[in-house]
Amino acid sequence: MMELRTSRSGATGQSADRSVRHDWSREEAQALYDAPFNDLLFRAHSIHRRYFEPNTVQRSRLLSIKTGGCAEDCGYCSQSAHHSSGLTASKLMAVERVLAEARRAKDAGATRYCMGAAWRSPKGRDMGVLCAMVEGVKALGLETCMTLGMLSDDDVGKLKDAGLDYYNHNIDTSERYYGKVITTRTFADRLQTLARVREAGIKVCAGGIVGMGEEPEDRVDMLVTLANLPQHPESVPINMLIAIPGTPLADAEKIDGIAFVRTIALARILMPASYVRLSAGRTQMSDETQALCFFAGANSIFVGDTLLTADNPGEDSDAILFDKLGLRPLELATGSGEQDDVQEP
Numbered sequence: 001m002m003e004l005r006t007s008r009s010g011a012t013g014q015s016a017d018r019s020v021r022h023d024w025s026r027e028e029a030q031a032l033y034d035a036p037f038n039d040l041l042f043r044a045h046s047i048h049r050r051y052f053e054p055n056t057v058q059r060s061r062l063l064s065i066k067t068g069g070c071a072e073d074c075g076y077c078s079q080s081a082h083h084s085s086g087l088t089a090s091k092l093m094a095v096e097r098v099l100a101e102a103r104r105a106k107d108a109g110a111t112r113y114c115m116g117a118a119w120r121s122p123k124g125r126d127m128g129v130l131c132a133m134v135e136g137v138k139a140l141g142l143e144t145c146m147t148l149g150m151l152s153d154d155d156v157g158k159l160k161d162a163g164l165d166y167y168n169h170n171i172d173t174s175e176r177y178y179g180k181v182i183t184t185r186t187f188a189d190r191l192q193t194l195a196r197v198r199e200a201g202i203k204v205c206a207g208g209i210v211g212m213g214e215e216p217e218d219r220v221d222m223l224v225t226l227a228n229l230p231q232h233p234e235s236v237p238i239n240m241l242i243a244i245p246g247t248p249l250a251d252a253e254k255i256d257g258i259a260f261v262r263t264i265a266l267a268r269i270l271m272p273a274s275y276v277r278l279s280a281g282r283t284q285m286s287d288e289t290q291a292l293c294f295f296a297g298a299n300s301i302f303v304g305d306t307l308l309t310a311d312n313p314g315e316d317s318d319a320i321l322f323d324k325l326g327l328r329p330l331e332l333a334t335g336s337g338e339q340d341d342v343q344e345p
């Protein structure tokens with residue numbers, strides 16, 4: 001069989017390519033979202049193949065380094081002190097414990113280690129410990145990611161100096177719907193932290209949640225906001241709400257699987273060179289829904305049986321899924337960058 005060789009440039013070199021745009025109108029994005037499903041998927045998948053090897057999926061592992069008792073009131077979150085999810089709060093973990101967990105994640109094949117803290121923003125006194133975590137995880141040969149809430153210029157400087165690769169900070173939903181979900185900080189606050197992270201030269205991981213009772217227009221607006229940032233986030237996590245008992249969104253109407261796949265496809269089209277992560281909510285998705293997400297352009301997942309506090313499919317079930325779909329994990333050596341001259345079947 002003749003092999004095709006293609007040069008692809010996902011996650012890097014975005015501005016060199018004219019199809020990486022930052023001027024999407026909400027009308028054209030909405031038209032894509034509303035297109036016949038086959039047309040939308042064909043377009044998203046075609047773009048995906050131009051930028052990425054289509055059967056390779058990046059794997060990140062999460063760890064909650066400080067759980068619960070959060071001052072923010074995010075309506076979806078088990079960790080907010082404003083809700084009664086029954087979660088037990090805990091203090092910031094010791095560096096050694098985090099490194100032991102990271103070693104296990106590396107042995108299980110993760111290429112990126114994402115440490116999350118239930119904070120509005122980190123305290124100055126915690127920065128030394130956080131930087132030691134970044135340095136230690138990096139020394140294991142893993143990419144590092146943190147999600148700690150809002151950051152000051154001083155915080156981003158320290159994290160950058162420690163070698164942090166990625167910072168996760170989600171805009172969560174559209175500007176219009178934001179106030180229905182969170183009242184203790186604004187959409188503009190989120191964008192300000194993202195700008196600081198970008199300015200400091202840390203790679204940006206920013207996405208949101210769907211299935212919070214929002215309209216399709218809110219999903220489109222959220223993605224247009226991300227796509228029209230001066231530089232696209234390198235990583236775009238799309239979470240399906242995990243409805244947590246005791247939170248205000250416990251009874252939110254579930255999003256239809258096709259609408260979820262449409263959201264993934266639109267993220268792929270609007271941000272063609274970014275990794276689109278099929279994030280929270282995979283335990284409530286069929287193999288078929290996940291397969292459609294991978295076809296639509298998702299090329300990253302969280303692995304391991306827990307996310308921060310909620311369940312995730314374990315390694316065994318992901319291994320079966322990858323085997324069924326002929327997917328392979330992105331290897332550590334190429335975990336952070338450009339993929340050139342990869343082979344198509």
Ligand code: SAM
Nearest residue numbers: 076077117118119147149170239240241242280
């Ligand atoms: N406290 C930090 C912050 O909010 O930026 C970091 C941790 S926070 C848990 C990270 C992200 O996880 C949130 O922005 C949200 O997008 C996602 N998330 C939290 N709870 C979720 C849930 N129940 N279902 C889906 N996604 C969720």
Ligand code: DTB
Nearest residue numbers: 116147237279280307308309310
């Ligand atoms: C993201 O977008 N999803 C992850 C990560 N970034 C930090 C978190 C998902 C959390 C799901 C709910 C939980 O585990 O509590």
Ligand code: SF4
Nearest residue numbers: 070072074077080118
């Ligand atoms: Fe706190 Fe983050 Fe949860 Fe919001 S999403 S309540 S900021 S831990």
